[in-house]
Amino acid sequence: MVTVVRTPMRVSLFGGGTDYPAYFRRNGGSVIGFAIDKYIYISSLLLNAHTDYRFRVSYSTVELVDRADAIRHPVVRALLAHYGWDQPTDFSIQADLPASAGLASSSAFTVGMVNVLSHLKGIPRTRMELAREAIHTEQALLKENVGVQDQLHAAFGGFNRFDFSGEDTFRITPVHISGSALHAMTQGMVLVYTGLKRNASEVVAEQLANTRARKVDAELGHMLTMVDEAQKVLESGSGESQLADIAALLHESWALKRGLSSGISSQRINELYDHCLRHGALGGKLCGAGGGGFLLMVVPPERRPVFEAAVGVRNCIGFDVDFHGTTVLGRM
Numbered sequence: 001m002v003t004v005v006r007t008p009m010r011v012s013l014f015g016g017g018t019d020y021p022a023y024f025r026r027n028g029g030s031v032i033g034f035a036i037d038k039y040i041y042i043s044s045l046l047l048n049a050h051t052d053y054r055f056r057v058s059y060s061t062v063e064l065v066d067r068a069d070a071i072r073h074p075v076v077r078a079l080l081a082h083y084g085w086d087q088p089t090d091f092s093i094q095a096d097l098p099a100s101a102g103l104a105s106s107s108a109f110t111v112g113m114v115n116v117l118s119h120l121k122g123i124p125r126t127r128m129e130l131a132r133e134a135i136h137t138e139q140a141l142l143k144e145n146v147g148v149q150d151q152l153h154a155a156f157g158g159f160n161r162f163d164f165s166g167e168d169t170f171r172i173t174p175v176h177i178s179g180s181a182l183h184a185m186t187q188g189m190v191l192v193y194t195g196l197k198r199n200a201s202e203v204v205a206e207q208l209a210n211t212r213a214r215k216v217d218a219e220l221g222h223m224l225t226m227v228d229e230a231q232k233v234l235e236s237g238s239g240e241s242q243l244a245d246i247a248a249l250l251h252e253s254w255a256l257k258r259g260l261s262s263g264i265s266s267q268r269i270n271e272l273y274d275h276c277l278r279h280g281a282l283g284g285k286l287c288g289a290g291g292g293g294f295l296l297m298v299v300p301p302e303r304r305p306v307f308e309a310a311v312g313v314r315n316c317i318g319f320d321v322d323f324h325g326t327t328v329l330g331r332m
Helices: 021-027 074-083 105-121 127-141 149-156 179-187 205-212 217-236 240-257 267-278 301-311
Strands: 002-014 029-046 055-058 062-065 089-095 159-165 169-174 189-193 283-286 294-298 327-331
Touching: 002 105, 002 149, 002 217, 002 240, 021 029, 021 159, 021 205, 021 217, 029 105, 029 149, 029 217, 074 105, 074 127, 089 105, 105 127, 105 149, 105 327, 127 149, 149 159, 149 169, 179 189, 179 240, 189 301, 217 240, 240 283, 240 294, 267 283, 267 294, 267 301
Parallel strands: 055 089
Antiparallel strands: 002 029, 002 327, 029 089, 029 159, 055 062, 159 169, 189 294, 283 294
């Protein structure tokens, strides 16, 4: 029997950086963002006893191994050990967009893998449990430098504000925006591929060191207040003025984010960002930890043809919001 789980990637709009425990356990944190209709797919198939291997893991490479601890993929290896899964299984992974691109594909994969193994073991889990299990996997088992928003977006889906405080107390609040206003906003946004890949955990190491030393408290505090500002804009109107206001806030947030560490941006990224502004974008930001991946740019629909011609149609990706979160598509 094949089990297929689909898990969305995400776009973080405001508050990124305040979702790391090193910050929110002292000051509280908040983020606003949404899951998008670009997905990680994980399928699992229980194998019979006559195969020449015990585990097959297929992603950008194919692993055929006899022991779970011989699997090279760190998330798969860690979760099989954590849940004590030793039945012969084929795990196949596919994705709509490339990894290491700032859209939280790594956390989406971890949430999806937790979901797959939970179903294989017959363990019912709420969406919050799926997110917390993924956070534990990345932070405690793998010792990755990650925050907590990506796993929540992947688990819940939708357009949400997440607030963090104390010893990992999380609160989820849907952003109250009409369907027509949300459609107008996403139609005015485009993901622009920088052509650069990076390891998010490595990029964010300097930022976390600065956060622990309280060197960037002023910048993070300002970014935190922008979450409230953005929520008011998002929930109070629609149309061109709303899009322009969000673009201005994103531009301001991006200027602050670049001050968190030296690895967040580069001359190449800054030049591409400025190129986007010169050809119709109102504002934007780099997605994720920084260092590469995708820019999120606000481009009014009437400017889109000129913008895509200047930036390159193949580098531009439109999207809609995913409202389902990680989902078991079926068992066949």
